[in-house]
Amino acid sequence: MITAMNRRMVLRGVAPALAFAATIAGTAAAQDAIRVISHRQPALEYYTQQMVEALPEGRVTTELMPIDKELELASITMSSESDAIDVLYLNDASFQRFAANGWLEPLDDLWEKYREEYDLDDFPQSVIDSVTYDGHIYSMPILTNTELFFYRKDLLEEAGIEPPETMEEYKAAAAELDSARTAGTIMSLKPVDAALNEAHWYMNSIGDGWFDEEWRPIFNNAAGVEAITKLKEMTEHAPRGFTSHANDESTINLQQGLAAMGLQWFTRAAAMDDPEQSRVVDQIDWVAPPGGGARIANDGFAISRFSSGDKEEMFRMMAEAASRESMREGAQYAMPPRLSILEDPALAEQYRWYPAARAALEGGKAFPAMPDFLDVGEIVTRHILRAVTGEAEVQAALDQAAAETEELLASRGYYDE
Amino acid sequence: MVRWQRGLWLFFVPSFGLLAVVLLWPLGYAIYLSFFDYYLGSNVRSFIGLGNYVDLLTEQRLWRSMWTTIVIAFGSVGLEFVVGFALALALYRLNSSARVFSVLLFLPHIVTPVVAALFLKWMLAANWGFVDATLLTFGITPPDWLGDPFWAKISVILADAWIFTPLIMMVLYAGLQGLDESLIEAAQIDGASNWRILRHVIIPALIPAIIFTISVRLMDVFRFFDIIYVLTGGGPGTATETITIYTYQLGFRMLQVGKASALGVITLVIVAALLLTINRLLNSIYRGGDR
Numbered sequence: 001m002i003t004a005m006n007r008r009m010v011l012r013g014v015a016p017a018l019a020f021a022a023t024i025a026g027t028a029a030a031q032d033a034i035r036v037i038s039h040r041q042p043a044l045e046y047y048t049q050q051m052v053e054a055l056p057e058g059r060v061t062t063e064l065m066p067i068d069k070e071l072e073l074a075s076i077t078m079s080s081e082s083d084a085i086d087v088l089y090l091n092d093a094s095f096q097r098f099a100a101n102g103w104l105e106p107l108d109d110l111w112e113k114y115r116e117e118y119d120l121d122d123f124p125q126s127v128i129d130s131v132t133y134d135g136h137i138y139s140m141p142i143l144t145n146t147e148l149f150f151y152r153k154d155l156l157e158e159a160g161i162e163p164p165e166t167m168e169e170y171k172a173a174a175a176e177l178d179s180a181r182t183a184g185t186i187m188s189l190k191p192v193d194a195a196l197n198e199a200h201w202y203m204n205s206i207g208d209g210w211f212d213e214e215w216r217p218i219f220n221n222a223a224g225v226e227a228i229t230k231l232k233e234m235t236e237h238a239p240r241g242f243t244s245h246a247n248d249e250s251t252i253n254l255q256q257g258l259a260a261m262g263l264q265w266f267t268r269a270a271a272m273d274d275p276e277q278s279r280v281v282d283q284i285d286w287v288a289p290p291g292g293g294a295r296i297a298n299d300g301f302a303i304s305r306f307s308s309g310d311k312e313e314m315f316r317m318m319a320e321a322a323s324r325e326s327m328r329e330g331a332q333y334a335m336p337p338r339l340s341i342l343e344d345p346a347l348a349e350q351y352r353w354y355p356a357a358r359a360a361l362e363g364g365k366a367f368p369a370m371p372d373f374l375d376v377g378e379i380v381t382r383h384i385l386r387a388v389t390g391e392a393e394v395q396a397a398l399d400q401a402a403a404e405t406e407e408l409l410a411s412r413g414y415y416d417e
Numbered sequence: 418m419v420r421w422q423r424g425l426w427l428f429f430v431p432s433f434g435l436l437a438v439v440l441l442w443p444l445g446y447a448i449y450l451s452f453f454d455y456y457l458g459s460n461v462r463s464f465i466g467l468g469n470y471v472d473l474l475t476e477q478r479l480w481r482s483m484w485t486t487i488v489i490a491f492g493s494v495g496l497e498f499v500v501g502f503a504l505a506l507a508l509y510r511l512n513s514s515a516r517v518f519s520v521l522l523f524l525p526h527i528v529t530p531v532v533a534a535l536f537l538k539w540m541l542a543a544n545w546g547f548v549d550a551t552l553l554t555f556g557i558t559p560p561d562w563l564g565d566p567f568w569a570k571i572s573v574i575l576a577d578a579w580i581f582t583p584l585i586m587m588v589l590y591a592g593l594q595g596l597d598e599s600l601i602e603a604a605q606i607d608g609a610s611n612w613r614i615l616r617h618v619i620i621p622a623l624i625p626a627i628i629f630t631i632s633v634r635l636m637d638v639f640r641f642f643d644i645i646y647v648l649t650g651g652g653p654g655t656a657t658e659t660i661t662i663y664t665y666q667l668g669f670r671m672l673q674v675g676k677a678s679a680l681g682v683i684t685l686v687i688v689a690a691l692l693l694t695i696n697r698l699l700n701s702i703y704r705g706g707d708r
Contacts, residue, residue, distance in 0.1 A: 072669055079457040079672060101458040191652060192670075241543025243564040243653035258544060371458075375671050386654035389566050400477075408671075411454070 033061045034309055034317065036301070037073060038089035040064035041247065043267045043334035047142050047301075047321050050330070051087070054320035055313070066246065067091070067193050071374070078103040078304060086307040087314055090139060091299045092130055093367045093374050098302065099133035100371035105303040106136040110315040118319040119340075127337040130298035130366075139300035140318040143334035146360045147197065147294035148269065148353065150254055151261035153285040155182070164290045167205055167230060170261075174237040177260040184237030186250040186262030189388065192374065194246035195381040196367075197295050201263055202227040204293025204365050210376075211368055215414045217405045219380065220398035228398060232388045243385060255280060263289055266360075267334045269353040286356035292363030298337060335361075372412055379404045451679035457672035469679035478655070478663065479680070483687065486659040489570060489645075490638040493577040494631060500578065501585030501630075506619075508586070509593045519590070526583040534647035537576050538563070541648075566656035569649050573657050576644050581637075585630045592626030593619070628699045635695060639688045660684050 036051055038044045048062040065073070071094050077085050078098070090098055098104050111120060123141050131139035149170075151163055155177055164170040174184030188194035203210060203219055207227035212218050219227075235242060239253050251268045253259040255278040271277055272284040288294075301318045303311050320326065327336035331347055335357055341347070348354040367373050383401035386392040392400070409415065451469055453462040473479050508519050525533060540547045541562040552559040560568045596619065604614045620627075642661040645651060651658035651666065658666075664684065668677030 075457075075672060076669060097458065189653075191650065239544060240549075240561045241564045243561075244543075244649070252545075256545075378666065378670055382652075382655060385652055389564075389653045389656065391566055391654045391656065412456070412459075 032309075033059055034086045034314055035084065036060060036062045036087040036089075037070055037085055038062065038064050038301075039067040039070050039091075041265070041267050042271060043143050043145075043330060044089060046330050046333050047326070048089075050321035050326045051301075051317050054317045060317065066248075074098070078306060081306050083304070083306045083308040085304050086309050087301055087303055087318065089142075089299065090302050092297045093377075095131065095139055095300070095302065096133060096369065096371040097374060099136075099138045103305055104138040105305045105307070105311055106138060107140070107303070107315060108137055110312060111137050114315065114319055118323060120319075122324065122338045122340050124337065124339055127298050131300050139302040140315070140322050141298055141300045141337045142318075142322055143267070143299050143330075144296070144337045144361070145299060145334060146266050146296040146357055146364050147201065147263050147289055148266055148286045148356050148360050149261065149289045149294075150186075150264050150269070150272070150284055150286055152177075152257075152280065152283055154283045155260050163285070163287045164261075165287075167202075167291045170290045171230070171234060171237075174234065174261065178237040182257060183239040183253065183259040184261070185234060186245070186253050186259040186264065187231075187235055187238035187242040188245050188247060188250045188263075189235075189243050189381075189385060190246040190249075191381040191385060192377045194250075195384065196374075196377040198263060199228070199231065199381065199384055200365070200367065201289060201291075201294040202231045205289070205291030206230055209365075209368075211370075215370065215409055217402040220395070220402040224398055225395050228384055228387055228394050231384070232394065235388055243389065254284065263294060266353065266357050270332050270351070286353045288356055288359035288363050293365050294360065294363075296361055296364035296366055298366075370414075372409065372414075375408060376405050379408065447678040447681050450675055451682050453675040455673070455675035457674050462675070465675075469676045470683065473676065473680055473683060478658075479660075479683070481655060482658045482660050482663040485570070485655070485657060486639060486641070486661075489573055489577075489641065489657070489659060490635060492570070492574040493581070493641075494634045494638055496574060496578045497582045497585050497634060498627075498631060501582045502589055504582070504586040505589035505593060506615075508590050519587070522586060523583040525580050528580075530580055530643045531647055533580050534576060534644040537572075537579070538648055541572055563649055564653055566653055569653060569656050573645055573648060576648060577638065577641065580644070581634060585634065588630045589623060589626055592623045596622050624702070628696070631699065632692065632696055636688075636692055639684075639692075 034055070036048055038048050045064060048064065052060045052062060054060075070089065074085060074088050074094075078101070095104075115121065127141045127144065128137065131137055131141050149163070151173075153163075156163065156173065159173075159176055161173050161176060162169075164173050170185075176184075178184030188198055200210075203224060205227075207224040208218055208221060210217065210219050218224065239245070239259055241249070245253075247265060247268060250259070250262065250264055251271060254262070254264065254268075255272060257279050269284075269286060273281050275281050301321070303314050303318075307314070324338060324340060327338050327341055328344075330336060331341060332351055335354075336342065370376075380401045383392070383397040383404075387394040387397035391397075450462075452464060452466055454465045454468065455462045504522060511518075528536075541549070543549055543561060543564065544553070546562075548562070549559050562568050562572045600618050600622075601614055604618055609617070640661055641659055642665065645657050645659060645662055646665070649657045651662040660680070661684070664677050664680045667673050667680060
């Protein structure tokens with residue numbers, strides 16, 4: 001009996017120990033995997049899947065989330081120098097900040113080593129420049145993105161309206177098509193990223209842009225006030241809830257026929273013709289955003305400087321996802337930044353939004369090339385939303401935003417005095 | 418002191434040690450950081466003394482977010498108390514079989530606040546959310562629950578009330594269980610109306626429970642973060658930006674750790690002062706008795 005009891009006691013002790021050991025082993029195995037975090041949108045779903053398939057099964061784990069959440073998670077992780085993230089998606093604005101903070105691994109040596117194998121010279125110099133900071137390459141270019149003007153061609157034809165070319169025409173068309181069932185235009189004013197994109201368009205097409213040559217804010221001058229006043233007027237034709245709408249919500253509004261037109265990313269174009277998601281297949285068409293100045297961006301994947309994994313393996317994984325074959329297939333979701341693919345005339349025939357995208361690229365504008373623009377965006381979008389919702393007058397809100405921006409940039413060493 | 422009692426202080430050490438590690442050390446470190454200009458991106462700290470405090474106390478945003486906190490805190494605790502008390506009284510008067518409803522009423526409180534807030538967010542989503550879709554079906558155009566500054570505040574208050582009213586209901590219901598029934602019967606014999614019984618018998622008997630629930634909920638609601646973060650993110654604009662959301666924006670969005678720490682300390686002082694005042698007020702009412 002004593003022996004039986006002892007056996008049971010030993011088993012009782014050993015079983016949890018074994019379970020604990022298995023958990024530890026499992027955790028160790030999981031830590032071995034390369035952890036990729038990314039913004040969630042169709043093109044990035046495709047490219048992260050390419051990364052998963054580039055390495056043996058189980059080597060790569062991916063987490064996709066809205067961009068604000070991704071940048072927040074990455075900022076917190078990297079500022080604490082943790083190795084919890086290995087590879088991360090960065091757009092042009094966030095890339096500069098992360099590179100300036102010293103959070104990214106320079107890729108120059110690996111770039112040189114694999115230049116031929118992955119035909120890295122196929123990326124145009126302008127794209128290489130966009131992933132370079134302080135003379136070092138930090139990111140693998142994955143997509144060139146531009147905002148397009150989406151519109152319901154059936155509704156515009158019915159109303160006898162031509163696709164708008166100016167902001168005035170856009171406003172008139174949105175007012176004309178605004179009804180109880182269908183909003184005149186989508187507007188994505190959820191802070192920070194979505195609202196900043198929308199404001200960027202108005203600020204460039206009507207205003208004089210964000211800063212002067214010395215990084216002093218000019219968005220609160222007369223033209224800037226006119227731009228945001230126009231944006232505020234346009235919200236009269238936006239769907240209810242526009243202040244909490246980002247790209248996902250605006251895409252759904254277009255797909256479900258709840259809005260007639262508006263600004264949205266190239267990467268959302270294919271979803272309009274997806275019969276499983278869209279009620280407006282073949283009814284949406286695209287032109288370059290009226291007035292020009294909408295955002296263009298070169299986005300990519302970078303390796304965390306604090307990652308304890310094999311960085312060469314990570315680089316090869318990213319290069320596989322950015323290979324010519326992968327990007328040829330990914331062209332349906334996003335504009336590939338490789339010359340050999342961009343020059344392929346078959347693309348425009350296959351994907352009917354490409355001609356509008358090329359026109360949008362010509363008139364588009366990237367965010368100001370400063371590492372702190374996202375922080376400026378946090379200030380500016382907060383005050384623009386205050387103006388839009390009537391919490392403050394447009395001029396007062398922009399003046400307050402300009403004062404806070406100047407204070408922030410002064411504290412980050414932008415000004416000499 | 419008896420000799421065997423002399424070593425008892427040693428039993429105090431583990432709990433004090435734990436408290437020091439999880440509470441006092443972070444608090445001390447936050448106070449220390451609040452004297453520095455510390456941007457997490459640069460990793461350079463420069464001592465600026467009370468600079469962060471002066472900056473914060475002279476800026477409009479702090480006072481605006483403090484006012485929003487007070488409006489939301491008193492709005493939600495007030496609503497929770499009135500509804501919770503009414504439900505507790507109803508349960509007290511119901512027979513035992515009907516008390517199964519108390520379990521159902523308690524359900525929102527069992528769900529994690531973030532999950533409850535996500536659920537509410539989809540309920541309140543414009544156009545295709547459950548509330549909007551239902552009202553639109555009947556031809557009623559609802560307000561923009563989360564996009565209008567006024568309605569966003571109301572939505573946040575309602576969300577908090579939906580989650581925490583059951584807690585107040587249960588505490589007050591437990592308090593009612595200890596009520597001396599003979600007092601009510603005596604009042605009824607004397608011809609007192611229901612209102613007078615409530616005012617002069619039930620409420621005075623429940624004062625300790627009322628002080629407890631209001632104090633605990635006020636302390637809680639001043640730290641209000643998760644529901645607002647999920648529902649509105651502090652927006653639109655700054656309409657629902659409470660002091661905790663502002664601290665979060667400073668610390669985790671702008672990475673201004675020094676300033677965020679100073680804001681944390683300021684919040685601690687202001688909220689502590691406010692709660693002490695409220696507690697004193699409630700206690701004086703309690704000590705004053707039913708005069």
